[in-house]
Amino acid sequence: MRIRVLRERCVGAGQCVLSAPQLFDQSDDDGTVVVLNETPSPEDEPAAVAALGVCPSGTIRLDP
């Protein structure tokens, strides 16, 4: 799995950080998403899927 983000869509709601803090952070400059690990381990994949499900702005994409 590979995490991609469409950063221009991000509204800094922080849902990804709450559901997968090991994979996502927020920029100090503008609060938008920062991917900490683009290729999550199999154990972290469910957290990535959860983050995808709660992102309000359609910023997160998961490629197989």
Place this chain on the structure above:
Amino acid sequence: MPESTVDAPHFPAPRTHPFDPPQLVSELRESACPVGRVSLYDGTPAWLVTRYDDVRTVLGDARFSTVGGWRFQSSASRAAAERAETSFTAMDPPQHTFYRRLLTRHFTVKRVELLRPAIETIVGSTLDEFLAGPRPADLVSGVALPIASRTMCHVLGVPYEDHQWYEERSEVRSLLDADPAEAEQATQDLLDYVDRLIERKLRSPGDDLTSRLTAELLEPGLVTRAELIAILRLLLTAGHETTGTMIGTGVLVLLQHPGQLDALRRDPALIGPAVEELLRYLSILHSSIVRVATVDVDLGGQRIRAGEGLIAAPAQANKDPRRFPQPDRFDIRRDTPGHVAFGFGVHQCIGQAIARLEMKIALGQVLDRLPALRLACDPAELLYETSNLIGVHALPVTW
């Protein structure tokens, strides 16, 4: 708009149980067309969206706009208040994105966590005063609302002695049955107040968000003064009644579920899930999240025409059994992620990390410091607020 509104039921509709959706919503959700016509206070037709997936579609899809949504608010005074709204909540991307991006760095999860010591102090001193007073006492006016007000005053650098003045004006904007002219005047009063606040922060800045935004945005010319006033007006009134209602009414729900209250006292790690379930279960916003279709869209078995309004409120989505089995049951151990209590889409609440932190600290300290907390009246005597927000009006308790 739909041509005939004669048969459309009125919305908001009365509730049988204060925290459960009206029968109208539950019936519509299970019907073949879960997006249904309703008639607003003045006969204006609107579409009521009742299923979780459809609410997320309306709030997350660019074919639905927030512009002009005031026309589908649930009372004349709410419509007047929202019509006067000039902040980014009344804009679509990309205009909305520009303004929101100027603010988001101040509301990240990390940044908000830095508020923890200040909020702990606010909650602690509020409870000190409450516990030193007579009992029984009202937990809503004595604990819940002051915590929320003092937190927002701290964040924005607003003198706490002003809170009653601006909260009264905020309430006029929120009430469903206020005079529309008064709602407009209240909005203007708040804008004038924020203008004076900015003036003070320009002269003597402090360690607060108003000062930072004034220095970061206004002084370099990234926003005009009118734009900053609109932003700060929104921030000033968005965080006290909402979070205060959640804290006060949250305590009531916990008292009504003593088994879960005990579990929470034994295992403080449950506070996070408990807060999320309270947000889902109470879903205090039941009518005021509204969008307008910009093109014809098929949704929930209906053809929505461009220009028509849709009510896509959290209260409907969060009680959809397709997403949350037995939705009217309060269960702090349920799988709550994905609830839309803070909305969904690009307008999802910017202050949600503050609200979560405040609720966790407030509920945690209340349970910790009032081990014998109990209701001091017959639950049937409790009065509920069924205005813009759903919640208990007052909560007489003893301890």
